[in-house]
Amino acid sequence: MAHELLLRGGLVVTVDDSLGDLADADVLIRDGVIVAVGPGLSTSSKNAEAIDCKGRLVIPGLVDTHRHVWQGAIGAFTPQMTGAGYGPAVLNGISTRYEPEDIYAGALWGALQALDAGITTIADWAHNLRSAEHANANLRGLQESGIRGYFLYGGPGPTTDAPNPPHPQDARRMRDAHFPNGMNGRLRMGMALRGPCFTSAERNAEDFKFARELGLPISTHVGMAGTSDAINVLDRFGLLGRDVNYVHANMLTGQEFDLIAKSKGTISLTPSTDMLMQFGTFPATGPALQRGIRSGFGVDTVCSCGTDIFSEMRLALAAERSRANAPALARGEQVPTVALHQRDMLRLATLDGARVWDMDDEVGSLTPGKQADVTVIDMRSPHLDGYGDIIATMVLGAGPADVETVIVGGDIVKQNGRLVGEHIGKARELMLVSRERVRAREAAAVHA
């Protein structure tokens, strides 16, 4: 018998232009798929489950297009560090204390952090895979969390021109063993490459060639402080393409953005990392939107930034308006309204994010036929009980604690404001134990 779930009576923001917003509407889910959206829907099976969504906002599950999930266990480890300090402290520091069991604990806890914040699709730029066992452990953490998205196979860094074992060669084993048909449950695989900012142009070309030989999409950090000319290097070697995801991109030139647009590449916008860690001045939101480049948000560096997309939406909007307002203010002018709307941010956080990873046929909007990935936000609290546009209220005020229900592929992973499932308690315990192990190894290394 089909399993049905009915989300009843919410304000449903579909992020599907043909459906729009629907007040006092239902979302009917059958066997993990959205089958109908609209008022007064009824279920066909007797054992259908219903969730009251009155006073709640029902939106597509949020999409995080770039995150280092293993850092879930070390939040705020580097609160004041810029990119320059982060390398020694994290990539060459605490990262090296991680054994496979710690990666497993970090990835599981980090993915649960994302789900708790209403993020149902994630691209995990897994860059602490120091052995094949680390890679297996990272994947296992993601799998057990129930999240959807990409496992992006990366090597430890910061990087050199060396072949960087086991990455990228171990990626072939990983693909064959765990993604034989391109999928592993809700997960797919891609390559997290050093890119031309962290290795020579020739080595980078080999890395790109290898990823394409494996048929895996590529994600790489470019266009942040301390790097230059990455896109032109890729262009000179004929490596730009639709299968490349560029992270940060905030310091690229207009000409480089044009090359990304022409080659149909994608951008992961990372407002908090860009601005908190001196990766640049303004995130790439404006230049990307102007050129119609497929773009979405990334929380990115969990040990220096937050864990949720609400903050990214707010920071991106504030930064982009600040950038747009600066020339007028310099002329002593004031304008009555500003261009970008909070709704533009929600689109980047949902459908546009899904487009970055070519998953928009599957998720990103509440469209019948898509996977039932849904985030329900309780809007009845004083800080969310707005008078005007409810999306603006949500974007400006919501946080993970306001996320009441989260559904991935029809499975309820958070309900009544709490993550559900027996694995939650275990995951927290594993994370705490791992944290102590890592702390002890850090202390021993410092005193050695």
Ligand SMILES: [Zn+2]
């Ligand atoms: Zn990153």
